[in-house]
Amino acid sequence: xxxxxxxxxxxxxLHVLRRAEPDVRRQSLIAACTRVLAREGAAGTxxxxxxxxxxxxxxxITHYFSGIDALVAATxxxxxxxxxxxxxxxxxxxxxxxxxxxxxxxxxxFTPPIADRALLATWIxxxxxxxxxxxxxxxxxxxxAGFRARxxxxxxxxxxxxxxxxxxxxxxxxxxxxxxLELCLSPGCFTGEEASRIARDHLDALIGPx
Amino acid sequence: xxxxxxxxxxxxxLHVLRRAEPDVRRQSLIAACTRVLAREGAAGTxxxxxxxxxxxxxxxITHYFSGIDALVAATxxxxxxxxxxxxxxxxxxxxxxxxxxxxxxxxxxFTPPIADRALLATWIxxxxxxxxxxxxxxxxxxxxAGFRARxxxxxxxxxxxxxxxxxxxxxxxxxxxxxxLELCLSPGCFTGEEASRIARDHLDALIGPx
DNA sequence: TCTGTTATTGTACACTCGTGCAACGACTTT
DNA sequence: AAAGTCGTTGCACGAGTGTACAATAACAGA
Numbered sequence: 001x002x003x004x005x006x007x008x009x010x011x012x013x014l015h016v017l018r019r020a021e022p023d024v025r026r027q028s029l030i031a032a033c034t035r036v037l038a039r040e041g042a043a044g045t046x047x048x049x050x051x052x053x054x055x056x057x058x059x060x061i062t063h064y065f066s067g068i069d070a071l072v073a074a075t076x077x078x079x080x081x082x083x084x085x086x087x088x089x090x091x092x093x094x095x096x097x098x099x100x101x102x103x104x105x106x107x108x109x110f111t112p113p114i115a116d117r118a119l120l121a122t123w124i125x126x127x128x129x130x131x132x133x134x135x136x137x138x139x140x141x142x143x144x145a146g147f148r149a150r151x152x153x154x155x156x157x158x159x160x161x162x163x164x165x166x167x168x169x170x171x172x173x174x175x176x177x178x179x180x181l182e183l184c185l186s187p188g189c190f191t192g193e194e195a196s197r198i199a200r201d202h203l204d205a206l207i208g209p210x
Numbered sequence: 211x212x213x214x215x216x217x218x219x220x221x222x223x224l225h226v227l228r229r230a231e232p233d234v235r236r237q238s239l240i241a242a243c244t245r246v247l248a249r250e251g252a253a254g255t256x257x258x259x260x261x262x263x264x265x266x267x268x269x270x271i272t273h274y275f276s277g278i279d280a281l282v283a284a285t286x287x288x289x290x291x292x293x294x295x296x297x298x299x300x301x302x303x304x305x306x307x308x309x310x311x312x313x314x315x316x317x318x319x320f321t322p323p324i325a326d327r328a329l330l331a332t333w334i335x336x337x338x339x340x341x342x343x344x345x346x347x348x349x350x351x352x353x354x355a356g357f358r359a360r361x362x363x364x365x366x367x368x369x370x371x372x373x374x375x376x377x378x379x380x381x382x383x384x385x386x387x388x389x390x391l392e393l394c395l396s397p398g399c400f401t402g403e404e405a406s407r408i409a410r411d412h413l414d415a416l417i418g419p420x
Numbered sequence: 421t422c423t424g425t426t427a428t429t430g431t432a433c434a435c436t437c438g439t440g441c442a443a444c445g446a447c448t449t450t
Numbered sequence: 451a452a453a454g455t456c457g458t459t460g461c462a463c464g465a466g467t468g469t470a471c472a473a474t475a476a477c478a479g480a
Contacts, residue, residue: 019446019457041342042252047438057459062439121341128334130395131327132251141396170400171385171408174392178384181391185340186351190380198381205415229427229476257468267429272469 026064026074029054033075038118042125045072069129073136076126080143083114087150098157099207105154106199109176110183110192120184148173158207168206175202236274236284239264243285248328252335255282279339283346286336290353293324297360308367309413309420315364316409319386320393320402330394358383368417378416385412 020028032054036045047068051058065071087108094104108114129136151169160168179195230238242264246255257278261268275281297318304314318324339346361379370378389405414420 022457025457042338043342046436048436059439059441059460060458063457068438117341121338124334124338124341127395128252128331128338131331131334132253137396141399144392144396144399167400167404167408170389170392170404171412174388174405174408175381175385176388177391178386178388179380181387182354182380182384185337186347186354189351189354190377194377194380195384198377198384202381202412202415205412232427235427256466258466268468269430269470270428273427278468 022064025060029056029061029064029071030075030078032056033071034079034122037072037075037122037125041121042128045125069133069136072125072129073139076122077139077143079119079122080146083119084146084150086114098154098159099203102154102158102203103200105150106176106203107196109180109199110195115180115183115192115195117184117187120181144173155207160207172199172202172206175199232274235270239266239271239274239281240285240288242266243281244289244332247282247285247332247335251331252338255335279343279346282335282339283349286332287349287353289329289332290356293329294356294360296324308364308369309417312364312368312413313410313420315360316386316413317406319390319409320405325390325393325402325405327394327397330391354383365417370417382409382412382416385409 029050033045033050036050036053040049047058047061050071051061054060061068061071065074087105090104090108091101094100113119126136126140130140131137148169151172152165155165155168155172156162176199179198182189183192183195239260243255243260246260246263250259257268257271260278260281261271264270271278271281275284297315300314300318301311304310323329336346336350340350341347358379361382362375365375365378365382366372386409389408392399393402393405
């Protein structure tokens with residue numbers, strides 16, 4: 001299965017010296033960074049490796065991004081967007097029933113391409129920047145707030161009273177994150193189906209069975 | 211408050227050229243690595259920085275560990291031990307009532323020195339090794355299994371029937387981890403007290419109110 | 421006091437790292 | 451067809467990386 005946002009480098013029409021629209025080139029650098037993070041992990045991700053992956057000279061990365069950290073941050077933002085889209089697609093398939101949409105949201109979290117060791121490598125690379133740089137910490141706060149805001153909408157639609165929505169969303173977000181993290185780190189410990197079941201049981205306790 | 215396993219380098223009696231018992235020196239290198247990981251993050255942690263922190267020549271690290279990765283792995287194992295001890299201490303203070311012990315376990319997870327951005331940096335450094343090296347992935351599996359085994363004991367003592375213990379432990383572990391992670395990454399989003407309350411509510415739903 | 425052991429040092433090696441920058445050349449405009 | 455723009459290259463630079471290894475010196479036992 002092809003991963004969202006990860007295109008085949010062989011098919012990349014930019015692999016010979018050729019000018020590209022700035023947006024296109026930017027996007028191709030982000031895509032290359034995604035592939036490298038997934039393949040090599042945070043430690044093996046450098047300007048030169050990414051440049052080779054993108055079939056481009058190392059200098060070009062400095063031309064488009066203020067530094068390697070900025071490229072990783074942009075890559076993370078892109079992945080966040082991709083994941084959100086995958087979630088939306090799963091929910092759209094679930095129809096209009098609020099609880100069915102919530103279940104679809106949860107289940108998608110533990111199914112490829114979201115539950116994916118390669119995605120984890122990107123997340124870890126980003127987290128290590130969060131602990132070191134204030135601007136990236138802010139980006140993380142924003143993105144996570146967006147994640148919780150989606151959950152609040154879903155929970156509200158399921159009838160969770162307003163005064164409990166905030167903590168309920170934090171709880172569900174944490175449960176999903178913890179299960180997702182462990183599912184990626186130790187895939188043999190439990191299955192995605194079991195993770196889904198745990199999360200759905202928690203929702204049952206929170207808002208009553210569907 | 212002083213962090214567990216982090217000693218004052220000024221008070222280190224090894225700071226002049228002096229032979230040390232292998233175990234003592236090993237331990238002092240691990241302690242130095244812990245401090246560096248906490249202060250500089252995974253990216254800023256190198257043989258030379260650790261050696262300077264330990265007031266020791268860089269060559270000594272290779273003499274005691276097969277490489278920098280082995281030192282980081284040993285540091286992680288040590289931190290895992292330290293955290294487990296802090297948990298045991300919190301539970302011992304809670305007395306004999308099973309549910310009180312479980313609550314103490316949960317609360318300690320969201321209180322310094324366990325909920326600590328510095329600890330997070332070490333965890334992240336270790337996770338990035340997990341995705342890259344099979345032997346370290348095994349170490350992670352073992353340590354996390356130990357964490358879940360403790361939870362199973364606690365849940366069993368609270369009357370959770372055996373056939374539900376495994377998934378219940380996975381659920382509680384994931385919830386604690388997710389809350390802990392977010393508490394460290396975005397300390398402004400919710401408080402340790404709120405995290406405790408969320409976890410205790412989840413336990414109420416799982417095993418009934420105390 | 422001398423000797424043997426080995427913890428410890430300091431340095432050298434061969435890399436990789438991120439960034440800066442002059443030169444080149446693909447494409448647009450005139 | 452000539453000129454201008456700017457995407458792109460390729461390399462140089464200094465700093466940092468992990469590891470290897472001979473030399474040194476602290477300590478134990480004789």
